[in-house]
Amino acid sequence: MKEQLGMIERHLIHIGFLALAAWLAPVCWTPTVAQTATPAVRTKSKSPTAKWTPPRTADGHPVFEGVWNSSSLTPLERPVELGSKEFYSEEEVAAYTQKRRKEMSRERRDGGAEADLGRAYNEEWYDRGTEIGRNRRTSRIVDPPNGRFPPMTPEGQKRFDETRAWLDKHSTDAAEDQPLYVRCLAASQAGPPMLPGNYNNNYQIVQTPGYFAILSEQPHQTRIVPLTQHSPLPQDVKQWMGDSRGHWEGDTLVVETSNLRFNDQSKFGNQYDGIADDNLRVTERFARTAADLIIYRATIIDPTVYTKPWTIELPLQKVTEPVYEYACHEGNYGLAGILSGARAEEKKAAEQNLGHR
Amino acid sequence: VVEGGEIPYLPQAAEKKKQNFASRWTVDPEIKCYLPGVPRATYMPFPFQILQGSDSIMIAYGYADAVRTINMGKPSDAPLDSWMGWSNGHWEGDTLVVDVTGLNDQTWFDRAGDFHSDALHVVERYKLLNKDLLDYEATIEDPMVFSKPWKINMPLYRHAEKNARLMEFKCAEFTEELLYGNLRKKASQ
Numbered sequence: 001m002k003e004q005l006g007m008i009e010r011h012l013i014h015i016g017f018l019a020l021a022a023w024l025a026p027v028c029w030t031p032t033v034a035q036t037a038t039p040a041v042r043t044k045s046k047s048p049t050a051k052w053t054p055p056r057t058a059d060g061h062p063v064f065e066g067v068w069n070s071s072s073l074t075p076l077e078r079p080v081e082l083g084s085k086e087f088y089s090e091e092e093v094a095a096y097t098q099k100r101r102k103e104m105s106r107e108r109r110d111g112g113a114e115a116d117l118g119r120a121y122n123e124e125w126y127d128r129g130t131e132i133g134r135n136r137r138t139s140r141i142v143d144p145p146n147g148r149f150p151p152m153t154p155e156g157q158k159r160f161d162e163t164r165a166w167l168d169k170h171s172t173d174a175a176e177d178q179p180l181y182v183r184c185l186a187a188s189q190a191g192p193p194m195l196p197g198n199y200n201n202n203y204q205i206v207q208t209p210g211y212f213a214i215l216s217e218q219p220h221q222t223r224i225v226p227l228t229q230h231s232p233l234p235q236d237v238k239q240w241m242g243d244s245r246g247h248w249e250g251d252t253l254v255v256e257t258s259n260l261r262f263n264d265q266s267k268f269g270n271q272y273d274g275i276a277d278d279n280l281r282v283t284e285r286f287a288r289t290a291a292d293l294i295i296y297r298a299t300i301i302d303p304t305v306y307t308k309p310w311t312i313e314l315p316l317q318k319v320t321e322p323v324y325e326y327a328c329h330e331g332n333y334g335l336a337g338i339l340s341g342a343r344a345e346e347k348k349a350a351e352q353n354l355g356h357r
Numbered sequence: 358v359v360e361g362g363e364i365p366y367l368p369q370a371a372e373k374k375k376q377n378f379a380s381r382w383t384v385d386p387e388i389k390c391y392l393p394g395v396p397r398a399t400y401m402p403f404p405f406q407i408l409q410g411s412d413s414i415m416i417a418y419g420y421a422d423a424v425r426t427i428n429m430g431k432p433s434d435a436p437l438d439s440w441m442g443w444s445n446g447h448w449e450g451d452t453l454v455v456d457v458t459g460l461n462d463q464t465w466f467d468r469a470g471d472f473h474s475d476a477l478h479v480v481e482r483y484k485l486l487n488k489d490l491l492d493y494e495a496t497i498e499d500p501m502v503f504s505k506p507w508k509i510n511m512p513l514y515r516h517a518e519k520n521a522r523l524m525e526f527k528c529a530e531f532t533e534e535l536l537y538g539n540l541r542k543k544a545s546q
Contacts, residue, residue, distance in 0.1 A: 063411070065412065173542040176530070183530065184529050206413060220423075224522075329390060
């Protein structure tokens with residue numbers, strides 16, 4: 001397994017190259033007038049404590065259009081020792097940020113020359129953020145109140161263990177045995193729920209009177225959420241990104257998703273491999289709370305796997321640069337590398353076996 | 358759909374086209390589920406959805422999650438080449454005109470091996486003829502491959518059925534055997 005992780009890192013090198021292109025890309029971009037097309041910008045009180053009033057679309061809803069980024073150093077689960085502490089104070093933020101940068105960085109000098117070099121090189125391709133989330137939260141999970149996944153059901157635990165055991169033995173047997181994100185088929189970033197990864201945490205939102213479209217940079221996947229009457233997919237039709245429908249609750253866009261496809265390889269969130277099921281439902285809430293901020297919440301209801309629903313909250317920060325094309329599958333040298341590496345190791349082992357006879 | 362009936366290849370390029378045609382079952386980028394480029398994305402046998410935002414127009418294609426965002430603000434230059442290119446749009450009356458540059462040389466125009474270089478420049482014109490019918494025209498210019506610019510023109514029909522929608526089509530998983538099948542673990546003897 002350890003060896004395989006090494007190979008995944010190498011895989012990241014290759015697809016990371018495109019991620020770098022994504023950073024370099026936007027130099028010629030002139031930020032366009034994102035809100036000018038929106039008539040009737042309402043301005044209320046100018047007092048600093050006043051709630052920020054969003055620009056509005058012609059049909060009166062807040063404008064979410066533009067490019068947004070979810071990277072941050074905030075962990076998914078809260079460190080156990082913090083108990084029910086939900087927020088860092090402003091003073092604590094600086095110290096914690098330093099600590100977290102160190103924890104997350106692979107550029108260390110404690111593994112011997114080869115490991116150190118490999119890690120430092122890989123670090124170059126990561127873009128996981130350098131600050132903790134603007135909401136100063138101690139974890140991305142905000143419910144349960146301890147900021148950690150709720151306990152799994154016995155059935156969930158069984159599936160989790162079986163999946164892990166299977167992956168340990170077979171994940172390099174063939175392309176279809178690799179995780180979905182390695183095969184460029186799905187990514188935690190695209191969701192739902194939309195969970196940040198190590199890079200490519202950008203989203204482009206385009207809003208029309210009938211639709212809310214979210215393009216996830218990773219692995220370039222667009223979720224088109226109908227906002228008007230739209231009959232749901234039949235129950236037996238599943239998609240990796242499910243079937244989403246949206247409606248407004250005041251200024252908050254609420255998106256409900258069902259019909260999520262699952263199998264023993266579904267990749268759903270950073271820590272949630274392959275065990276979701278038909279019962280899975282996700283409710284997302286998008287609230288634009290400042291000119292450069294969307295607060296995104298998602299509640300995951302999965303009674304087969306978890307004893308309780310759980311909720312994450314992420315700040316989505318406005319970006320003035322465009323999302324650049326991430327051609328994941330087209331540049332997927334990593335998948336071939338992982339498989340040919342495994343075949344080479346088998347060959348070597350077989351030769352050694354012969355030698356011992 | 359080609360105006361004049363024939364694509365004006367330069368002599369050497371015509372030769373390359375023939376080779377492409379002969380080896381199309383293994384080298385057509387579509388067979389590997391690679392992004393289709395512009396204008397091929399428009400006329401593949403898959404639907405697409407146009408999302409008309411306030412400062413950009415997104416086109417999401419049913420094939421392989423291909424997507425492009427047309428910048429309707431101040432035109433900007435392609436930062437570097439990509440599969441779906443860099444699109445700047447503007448209105449000429451009721452016609453949406455999209456100028457596409459920054460296309461790489463990896464895509465084809467069709468399954469017959471018609472191809473281009475990375476000097477490709479495409480100007481698309483979308484015009485509604487009635488509520489369910491678009492007139493689509495693309496002018497294709499590539500001095501490395503063609504002796505002069507040429508045009509394609511075709512009608513595009515709206516999916517008028519109730520609840521028409523793009524369904525998820527993960528093309529990549531269908532080409533894994535072609536691309537990685539030789540690396541499959543052999544059944545132990």
